[in-house]
Amino acid sequence: GAGVSQTPSNKVTEKGKYVELRCDPISGHTALYWYRQSLGQGPEFLIYFQGTGAADDSGLPNDRFFAVRPEGSVSTLKIQRTERGDSAVYLCASSARPSGGLGEQYFGPGTRLTVT
């Protein structure tokens, strides 16, 4: 079956602009996660959704970052007033249910964001 998909695969934007990154999770997966991976680093947690609600947004770095999942499926990560330090690969993952930290997260290929 189809895996997690993310669009666009690459996004180049100018400093100060607004961007939206989209994630389509595996069909039926109720849990959705966003991570950010900077060059040479491991993925860093941003936010976790269970259904439509953000159950844990403790990883969002500041109020320029916001994510939504209005119908409990597709999610959009929104970044306002982008800065060069926001340049990274943004990863989305989903899982069939909240696993209490015991289960498997299925990752998408990522969106590479470059802020010039």
Added chain:
Amino acid sequence: GDSVTQMEGPVTLSEEAFLTINCTYTATGYPSLFWYVQYPGEGLQLLLKATKADDKGSNKGFEATYRKETTSFHLEKGSVQVSDSAVYFCALSVGGNEKLTFGTGTRLTIIP
């Protein structure tokens, strides 16, 4: 806070060599431990996991044992193949938290 420290890479080995990638952790609670792998051009995927002390996770010939006394979860494989070339990430989650905390990753290249 919670953290994972991984062996610095990159690592280059000949085919059929023995592999060890070291991973140690610091956690405020009792973590579950994971190894994820990223093959070229693909997304991260779970390789193996262990959820309590002395558990051994295994998959595709890879193994890792949860060692609470040394706070370690080292990845091993007895005979690597060219197809094992990838980036390997050690990760943990704590106390029912859905968030994964990752190490920096180790790039492995296997030469025929």
